[in-house]
Amino acid sequence: MSPTVVIPAPSSRPGQKAFRAGLITACAGLLVGLDTGLIAEALGFIGTDFHASTRDQEWIVSVLMLGASVGSLGAGTFSARFGRRLVLTAAMVLMFLGAGLCANAMGIAQILVGRLLIGIAIGVCTFTAPLYISETMSGHQRGSMVSTFSMLQSAGILAGYLLGGLLSSGGHWRWMVSMPMLPTALLFAGCFFLPASPSWLIARGEDTKARTVLRALRDTPAEADEEFTCIKNEAAKGRISGLKLLRQQPGFRRSVMLGICLQVMQQLTGINVVMYYTPKILQNAHFGTSGAAWATVLIGVINTIVGIAAIFMVNRWGRRSLLCTSAAIMACSLAVAAGITGLHLSGGIATLCLLGALLSFVGGFGLGAGPLVWTLCSEIQPLEGRDFGVGCSTLANWWADWIVSNTFLSIVSIIGFGQTFAGFALMNVIFIVFTLTFVPETKDVPLETIEANLLSGKKLRNIGE
Template sequence: MSATSTNPSDPVSGQRASTAADASRDHATDERSRRAFLRRVTALAALGGALFGYDTGVVSGALPFMRPDLALTALDEGLITSLLLVGAAVGALAGGRAADRYGRRRAMSVAGLVFVVGALAVAGAPNVPLMVAARFVLGLAVGAASVAVPTYLAELAPAADRGRLVSLNSLMIVAGQLLAYVVNAALTPTGNWRLMLGLAAVPAVGLVVGCVFLPETPRWLFGHGMRREAFAVLRRTRSEREARRELQRAERTARRAGRQQEGGGWSELLRTPWLRRTVFIGVGIAVVQQATGTNTIIYFTPTILEGTGLSTSVSVVSTIAVGVVSVLAVWLGIGLVDRFGRRQLLVTGLVGGGVCMLALAFVIGRAGESTTTSFVTLGLMVLFLGFQQSTVAPVCWLLISEIFPSRIKGFAGGATTMALWMSNFAVSLAFLPLLEAVGGRWTFLCFVATAAACLVFTLRFVPETRGRSLEEVEETLRAAARS
């Protein structure tokens, strides 16, 4: 018998085997505990995404009932819808700076408080000026959450799980939109638009309370000199060896940067070429998400279907199908982001979505008004959203949360997300006038052209980040700027 084999009758060998078995059980228990903790934290943080989705989706069903109560004009309706997007652009920049200065967790908590105030204000607004102001305030919360939540999840998650966990925020966004559509349908018989809008305060309170129990991210803690606290948070989501390795990598990256991470702003971007290039890439990614026309389909499905001859009531009900497909597609995307490369998914989504838009241009341009045309159009729009929501949308939010260094992640992410919201505003504002001026065929052909331009941008500039730590991503972008 080999000298190293285990003899059951030998007390020393038996003790060694028992110790190994205990260590294995302890490791499995620790791993389950870490996974459970990560799931709880992610679920609480992702409430911000659900609020984002609900507040952007609920207004479409509330407007028809607001119209007689507040004597809305077409301009009023446009302002009520679009001021949230303008507020989101402002909130993204302000929320990003707050996340860098005061912490990701505190930024989410403040966004939750503003959600509560904004939801109650829109539900109780007695006239148009106060409604417009309240929607702007609500937009501030949407913008701040759209920066703080993905940043928080990206900095807390291990590299192997980062894509899946950050993409959960995208799932919660579309789930919030679907919930808004269902609430609108349920409350339509009562016409209670104030309740439709005010219900957003309930999950907002949950976000505020939940933030009390969330830890700050290890990157923010380390960047503000709290090394011991950063290691403690890392140990709750990683093994001790992984936590030490990640902390050491963060220290090397900080030394290479020339100073500890203290936060930055426009001055640092202007004097640092690789940061300027990274922000350029981030803004381009934000525009990619909006320029392909995703939100025009989400916002204007009833209008597009009415143009094919479908009745108003059936067109409105069709938005539920759009919401369901969006949720299923993002759910699929969560399983893809850590299995395939980010660039590969972007290319697939842009090509698939572009083909769908080309088919829409053909159908709407050639066919007359008929039930067949309506349902073929709906099918193509749903297929388009399937491509977009399973690839382009979650990958864009994920990349924005990954590519910036921790010391300016909030600020740079806020500036990029502001560009996203302003692109959303511009595309949404231009869609209906363009549809009226040149018709559906040329409008959708414009989206085909923008998808082609976005594909070129992706192939030329977008980095691959799958499986890399945030410090490795930073080092890759530094090297790319020098080459």
């Protein structure tokens, strides 16, 4: 054990340094969203230039999820070995290379390779960024900052829609897919200013560095020392692999399964169907190409506004109530969309009602299911198995996303938009039941308390007490 050392408190306000670190990390969400918005606008032009079939277009969208599943699967091992900062930095390099390949593509195969690299980078980011934030933020900041990560995804989607809308008149899809390169380079530089995760440092036996980092991030030395002691006590219980902990600890098996189910349910809400295929949905409802592009921008605006509101609501309302409210709004919205498209209603009023239903759906997702699933998945895992547990849930998210995105157009061609939307509406009703039955309230609860309750055998819905 490292000797106790006296470390002077930093002269600058510690809370500001923690906020800056969290904000830089949360900006990874901006890149995730930017790609989503840009590919939604670029997909039609790519299909036209390369004569892509429906299946080709599904693969152009969904190959990213396969890459993301690979990235999230390896992120746990690499972030545990090399640290959260270095892994985030490497992800920026992959994203830059992938965007460059897509921008200079000579065929569909090159686009698929580029989007696979982007997907790997995104998988790493969606695993590492919420994990890093949860380990560096204090309890009262944690929910808001992870929600900021989600909100910036929404802002990125809006930026992608806007840029795509501006470039769509000329069909400049190569400019669209090259847009992530600049923010990627900026975030690459920002990664060098991040402090190391205190939990990761303690796990490596670097106690002095961990205490220094905590003193720099927390409001008072006493708060930093108390948190250091808690993390140290957890780490002192012995470090074992995630798989071994999974076999030995029933509580960990339950938290891993809860994280997986939360991420699968998030994708079964239908959010990425709307985000990736909104232009096609609206064109089917007799919007023109330009009208569909700018209506898609409006969806991005709502997604961003609600994402900002969620940052302030998450620590007031709590996790469970926001999740239930979110799923209820989405279920009702998709039921309306199912009725309009299933009955083949036409005319200006029906078209505006469909757009309103999509806007309401996206707003409902951004209110709770978007930010809170990522927050909960990083909160419910014990320290020893946190990398493994978050990795499993992130991997589940991308696999579910791939299945939904890779089959949506094909399913619609068989059963139509109406029944497809009705199926997603039912999934949101199931999400409400699942939340009430299993999801704990973790607002303002220290991670160490959640872990102690979990491993003591409390029911999942009670581990935040």
